[in-house]
Amino acid sequence: MTLAFFGGVYNNYLALEAAILDARRRGAERMFCLGDLGAFGPHPDRVFPLLIDNGVECIQGNYDNSIGKDLNDCQCGYTDPRDNYFAQISYEYTYESTSEPNRRWMRDLPGELRFEIDGVRFLLCHGSPRKTNEFLWESTTSTQFLEKLAREYDADVILGTHTGIHWVRQWRAESGELNDGSAGGQGVFVNVGVLGRPENDGRTNVWYTLLRLGGGSEFGSRNGEVGVSRVEVEFVPLEYDHNRLAREMAEVGLPEEFIETIQTGWWTTCLEILPGKERRKGRF
Amino acid sequence: MPFGDTSPRVALTDLDELWFQVSGTLCNLECTHCFISCSPKNDAFGYLSLETVERRLEESRSLGVKEYYFTGGEPFLNREMVPILEKTLEYGPATVLTNGTVLKPEWLERLRAAEEASTYCLEFRVSIDGPTPEINDPIRGERTFERAMKGVALLVEYGFLPIITMTRTWDERDDGEILGDFRNVLAEHGYTRARLKVLPRLKIGAEAQRTCGYEPYERVTPEMMEDYDSSQLICSHSRIVTDRGVHVCPILIDSPDSLMGATLEESLTPYPLRHGACYTCYLYGAICTNPSAGARE
Ligand code: SF4
Ligand code: SF4
Ligand SMILES: [Fe+2]
Numbered sequence: 001m002t003l004a005f006f007g008g009v010y011n012n013y014l015a016l017e018a019a020i021l022d023a024r025r026r027g028a029e030r031m032f033c034l035g036d037l038g039a040f041g042p043h044p045d046r047v048f049p050l051l052i053d054n055g056v057e058c059i060q061g062n063y064d065n066s067i068g069k070d071l072n073d074c075q076c077g078y079t080d081p082r083d084n085y086f087a088q089i090s091y092e093y094t095y096e097s098t099s100e101p102n103r104r105w106m107r108d109l110p111g112e113l114r115f116e117i118d119g120v121r122f123l124l125c126h127g128s129p130r131k132t133n134e135f136l137w138e139s140t141t142s143t144q145f146l147e148k149l150a151r152e153y154d155a156d157v158i159l160g161t162h163t164g165i166h167w168v169r170q171w172r173a174e175s176g177e178l179n180d181g182s183a184g185g186q187g188v189f190v191n192v193g194v195l196g197r198p199e200n201d202g203r204t205n206v207w208y209t210l211l212r213l214g215g216g217s218e219f220g221s222r223n224g225e226v227g228v229s230r231v232e233v234e235f236v237p238l239e240y241d242h243n244r245l246a247r248e249m250a251e252v253g254l255p256e257e258f259i260e261t262i263q264t265g266w267w268t269t270c271l272e273i274l275p276g277k278e279r280r281k282g283r284f
Numbered sequence: 285m286p287f288g289d290t291s292p293r294v295a296l297t298d299l300d301e302l303w304f305q306v307s308g309t310l311c312n313l314e315c316t317h318c319f320i321s322c323s324p325k326n327d328a329f330g331y332l333s334l335e336t337v338e339r340r341l342e343e344s345r346s347l348g349v350k351e352y353y354f355t356g357g358e359p360f361l362n363r364e365m366v367p368i369l370e371k372t373l374e375y376g377p378a379t380v381l382t383n384g385t386v387l388k389p390e391w392l393e394r395l396r397a398a399e400e401a402s403t404y405c406l407e408f409r410v411s412i413d414g415p416t417p418e419i420n421d422p423i424r425g426e427r428t429f430e431r432a433m434k435g436v437a438l439l440v441e442y443g444f445l446p447i448i449t450m451t452r453t454w455d456e457r458d459d460g461e462i463l464g465d466f467r468n469v470l471a472e473h474g475y476t477r478a479r480l481k482v483l484p485r486l487k488i489g490a491e492a493q494r495t496c497g498y499e500p501y502e503r504v505t506p507e508m509m510e511d512y513d514s515s516q517l518i519c520s521h522s523r524i525v526t527d528r529g530v531h532v533c534p535i536l537i538d539s540p541d542s543l544m545g546a547t548l549e550e551s552l553t554p555y556p557l558r559h560g561a562c563y564t565c566y567l568y569g570a571i572c573t574n575p576s577a578g579a580r581e
Contacts, residue, residue, distance in 0.1 A: 079481075081460070130298075139405035140351060140576050142376030145300070148348025169403075272479060275377070275576040276445045277405040284477055 001117060004028035005124075005209040007161030008061060010196025011041030011094060012206070013050060018240040019195055019208045020054050026210060026236075032113070034161040035061025035126040037106065038094035039074065039087075040196050040258055042248040048102045060109035061126040061162065062133040067095055068107025077133045080272035087270070089255055097252075114155070117213055120228055123155035127162040136160060136191060138167035139277035147171055150187045156228045159190045159209075164270075165200070165278060166193030166207050168233050188228050193235065198265040200274075200282040204242045205265075210234040291556035292509040294519050299548065300350045302340065303524035303534050306332045306368065307356030313383055315424045317413075317451055317485060319561070320538050322357045329357075329537065330527045334364040334371065340525050341375045343548045353522075354380040355534055366391050373402035381449075384410040384435025385428060392442040408439055408446040409481070413453060415465035423453060433473050440475045447479040484568040498560025508566065517565050523551045535561050 004023035009016050023031055033056050038044050051058055060068070062075040074091045078084050098106075111132060113124040128134035129149050146169055150158060170188045193199065193207030212232040246262045257268040266283040267274075274282070308329030311322035341352070352372050359365050359380050372378040399406040410432060414420045417429035424432075439446045448470065454462060463480055470478040514520045519533045529543050530551035536542040536559055544551035557566070 081463075135576060137405075137576060138403065140377040142348075142350050142404070144345045144376070145348045145350035148298075271477075273576055275405045276407050276447075276479075277399070279445055279477075279479075280443065 001213045002027045002029055003211045003213075004031040005159055005190070005192040005211065006031070006033045006056070007166075007192045007194035007208070008036030008039070008063075008164065008196045009033065009047050010036060010039040010090075010194065011044045011047060012196045012240075012245060013041075013043060013046035014242075014245050015195040015206050015238060015240040016047060016050050019206075019238055020050065020056070022236065022238060023208065023210065028210065031056045032124060032159075033058045034124060034159065034192060035059050035109070035132075036063040036161065036194070036196070037061070038063050038067055038098060039090045040254075041245060041262075042252045042254060044094050044098040045102055048105065057113065058109050059113050059124055059126060060106065060111050060132070063091075063094075064106035064109055065132065066091070067098055068103055068105075068109075070095075070103075075133050076270075076273075077135070078270065078273055083270050083272050086255065086257065090258070093252070093254065118230075120213065120231060121154060121156045123153055123158045125158065125160050127160055129153040129155070129158060129160075133162065135163050135273065136189070137163055137165070137275050137278055138169070138191070140275045141169075141189075143169060143171050146189045147187060150189075156186070157188045157190070157211075157231055159192055159211075161192050161194055163191060164194045164197065164267075165191065166209065166235050167191050168235075170228070186228060188231055188233070190233055195238070197261055197267075200267040200278075201265055202283065203237075203265040204263065205237045205239050208236050208238055210236055289556060289558060290506060291558035292504060292506045293554040293556045294514050294517055295554040296523070296552050297515065297520050299344070299347045299523060299552070300521040301353055301518075302344050302349045302351075302548070303353040303355060303522060304332055304337055304340070304368075305329055305356065305524055305526040305531075305534070305537060306337070306354045306359045306365065307362045308332075308527060309357050310361055311357040311383070312361060312386055313358070313425050313428060315413075317423055317453065319535060331362045331364075332368075332525065332527055334367050336525070336527070337368050338371055340530075340548060341372060345375070347548060349376065351377045351379065353534075354378065355524075356381070358383050358386060360386045360391070366394050369395055369406060370398040373398050373404050373406060377404040377407070379407040379409060381409045381411065382435070383424070383428070384408075384412070384432040384439075384446075387435045387438055389438065389442070392438060392444070396442045396444070406444070408444050409449050410436055410439070410446045411449050411451070412436075413450050415462060415469045419453070423451075433469075436470065436475055437473050445477065445479060446475075447481055449481045449483055451483050451485055453485065484564055498563060502560050502563040504557040504562045504566045512566070517557075517562075519555050519557075519565075523548060535565070 037047050066074050115122050126132045128136050168190045172186050192209035195206050198204055242262050246259045249259050261268050309322045309326040314323040369378055412432045413423045420429040467478050524531050524534045529546045531537045531542040532555045
């Protein structure tokens with residue numbers, strides 16, 4: 001069974017469209033979106049028909065919660081004045097350009113999704129299971145913390161987004177990190193990345209995540225193949241018409257700084273929230 | 285708790301951050317605003333050994349600690365500081381709060397290699413209290429601006445992106461201008477993508493003599509806690525290890541009632557907010573965590 005997970009769309013309907021096609025082509029039977037439909041890009045209303053008509057199962061991100069409930073800001077949790085300044089520009093644009101029915105639709109999205117496949121318990125959230133806008137960065141999230149979340153929230157596989165950069169961690173109960181990836185694990189956390197903007201690596205593509213159950217595993221379980229050891233995670237780099245997106249962003253008057261990110265793959269805003277290790281990989 | 289103490293109690297919801305008072309109250313500097321009055325001679329709290337740190341790191345695993353923080357005094361006066369950080373990076377992300385004046389290239393070389401080898405981030409937070417020696421030095425000591433700037437340049441040379449933290453000794457409304465000046469002066473020292481963080485003043489320790497302590501009415505009352513999100517407070521998600529045991533938070537270690545037990549397990553009970561410093565925390569929120577943790581609201 002193949003599942004596709006999309007992170008923050010940030011109004012990037014062109015990437016969403018490309019991702020849906022790509023996921024289908026790769027055999028995805030179910031598609032999910034982990035929230036933050038708005039922000040950053042142009043034409044928010046173009047996102048909703050794509051999600052609804054293609055049966056993408058959605059949960060609510062902090063952005064969707066804000067827009068749906070008519071709040072004054074996106075609840076992204078930035079602490080820097082410059083980051084907040086730019087966040088506010090995209091928030092106001094998105095709020096004003098989202099139709100009332102779409103705002104209501106977002107307001108009613110669930111905060112999390114749970115299901116079980118072959119005994120593997122999945123928990124889909126936006127930031128973390130305990131807090132919609134919690135940032136779980138690879139370099140600042142210990143394995144024991146993830147294990148605790150999995151324990152407390154009764155899940156084997158937890159998926160989230162919110163930070164904008166994909167990563168995965170697998171663990172065996174009570175043991176901490178698996179460095180060699182050679183044995184069956186008992187828990188997985190996946191940050192599925194985002195469709196909304198590139199990953200601050202100088203490349204213009206965005207990312208989504210495919211998850212396969214059954215068969216061989218990326219984490220390679222040698223024997224038995226039970227539980228999460230059968231879960232294979234694939235991060236998919238996705239090309240889309242980023243030049244068109246950049247053009248449309250300029251047409252609706254979004255900041256130069258945002259357009260630069262779409263065209264270069266480097267983040268120019270929301271930088272202060274990055275841990276040193278992630279920040280170092282970028283240009284700014 | 286004294287009879288009749290009505291201070292609101294804050295529960296530890298998750299032990300997300302574990303702090304280590306790794307150099308006790310020993311510091312090569314003697315800043316006028318130091319909230320635990322550190323100095324070269326103040327050995328009220330002593331160094332933590334690698335062994336002590338390791339024991340608590342091990343204990344922290346089952347509690348699901350997310351990040352580790354190291355403070356003092358000046359952590360790098362502790363001779364085992366480099367191995368301590370190397371060891372910590374096997375358990376999770378580490379942040380060290382330093383005054384930046386005693387850093388050595390060979391330490392940074394090792395630490396950079398340790399961070400490269402780890403999944404986790406090693407963050408340096410360097411305290412500098414203003415964009416000029418004129419603002420900084422009267423508080424932190426003669427030539428400390430220049431020395432700390434050299435420390436920053438060295439960190440940058442070894443590939444770190446230190447977070448510059450400053451205690452606000454100016455009017456809050458001047459933050460924008462001061463931060464702008466800071467970015468410029470750091471760029472002149474080769475640090476072009478400076479990360480900056482402003483901290484509120486805490487009116488305890490030496491700072492109580494520099495300005496004035498808390499007024500008796502500056503306390504957190506039960507009424508104030510109604511509709512208040514206590515996840516803003518460090519004591520709801522942190523504890524700190526000193527050479528005496530485990531205390532409620534990094535701010536109050538000087539108060540005898542802050543010592544909660546010998547082990548992490550013993551320190552997990554609620555704590556009554558009966559101190560003036562609690563009032564500052566109440567007003568300003570999670571002042572001690574890194575920006576990457578996001579705002580707590
Ligand atoms: S504020 Fe920091 S550098 Fe200054 S004396 Fe205290 S511990 Fe030392
Ligand atoms: S000083 Fe702050 S962190 Fe410490 S106990 Fe008081 S409120 Fe909590
Ligand atoms: Fe988000």
